[in-house]
Amino acid sequence: MGWPESPIDYARRRRIDYDQLLIATDWKQICRRTGAPLGREHRHQVARNLLFQRISGMPAHLSPAAYTITDTPRRTYLNEFTASLTPALADALDNAAQAFLDDQGIRDEPVTWHPPTSLMDGLDLPGPDPAAVDIELMHELVMAAQSNISTIAEQLATSVEVLRHLLQRHPPSPPPLTAHQFRARGRAIAAAQAALSREELTRLYCDERRSLGEIAEGFGLNRITLTRLANEYAIPLRRHRTARTVIDRTWLYDQYVHHQRSLADLAQEKAMSPANMRRWAKILGVPLRSRGGSRPESAID
Structure with missing residues (x-):
């Protein structure tokens, strides 16, 4: 059996400009939709770096300077971030990766790909086998949050790299939020x-x-x-008024009863809500039209 051809043109992906990958506004929206903690800036940087590696196939230190991971603390952040993945967050990040590729004009490729694992059947490969890890136990250990990812990898007799790979493919479901x-x-x-x-x-x-x-x-x-x-939504809010708007009964009666203007129209003129204008009408004894017609409400004299 021959080696299958990859559906991904990685040479093309290495030429992409990744500076706009998962910008801050997109990251905030993802966190709000999925319930994931926004965290500090480094959490956003790690999420960007994770997507960079998945999309490009290149190592972390080749990512843009704004979010590259080179030192030990940031590698620790990557471990922690991977352990915090949920199914909803993982799906949202995959969608963000696909949207990024679409923006780059790459619409005919999956986000990631690997050859069939059957190609390795019968081979004596170095390192731990991901298939040997008990996924349910992995979820229990991660959700208990009593150990870091390195310790959990030791408990599962595997490596940190394998554990990160499995957590990206099989993230645990979180408990309900308080x-x-x-x-x-x-x-x-x-x-x-x-x-x-x-x-x-x-x-x-x-x-x-x-x-x-x-x-x-x-x-x-x-x-x-x-x-x-x-x-x-960038909707400018009205300033709180220092003095309450006072409505004159003669004006209100003339405009509402004689000229048949709506309370909503009058409220807009006086920069108040229709409900407030309606309250003024009741306070001043202006006969209100019924909700469904022009007959005054019987409760108002």
Whole structure:
């Protein structure tokens, strides 16, 4: 049986500019979607380096200077990062790698490839056999987090390199996040993004002049989370007013009753939410139209 031809042109991949691989904004989004800890800058650097090695097939020290791994502490970070992989994070990183290749015009190749392991049948190869490692036991040891990856490799009678390889291919599933971890790891923001798009938040907050508290309540979100989401979407927030806007009854009655303007329209003119304008109407005794028509609500005199 002949040696199979590789579907990856590694000579072409060695010529790629990897400076834009997994930029900071993409890394933050991945952490929020998957619940992975964002960590300090070195964690992002290690994630970039890991993808560089997977995509290029080149060693760590040849990666761009911004995230290359050459010294012992950074190699330790790589071990720790690999041990922290989850199925969701591993999949997200693979998707990021594929998206990077697409941006480079490489759309006809997988992210990684290796020849069939059957080619090694019957060979007496040096080093430990990855197939001999008990994956379930590996997961238990990693999730216990009582030992570093070197110690776990010794307990499994394998090497650190083999253990890193297996953890990338078979990452353990993490336990459910606590409420504090959910917020700290950005999952609350991810949930808010899923519930409320930038366009929808812009319409409600900027066009309809609704308050963040009102929008948050309508979507079952925390106001602080919604404020963070607005900042994430680069939506400028209104300044808190030092003096409360006072509505004149004569003006409100004339505009709402005689001119038949909507509360939302009047609220926008006065830079307040429609709910606040409605409260002013009730306080001032302006007869409100029913929600479904033009007849005044009977509860208002």
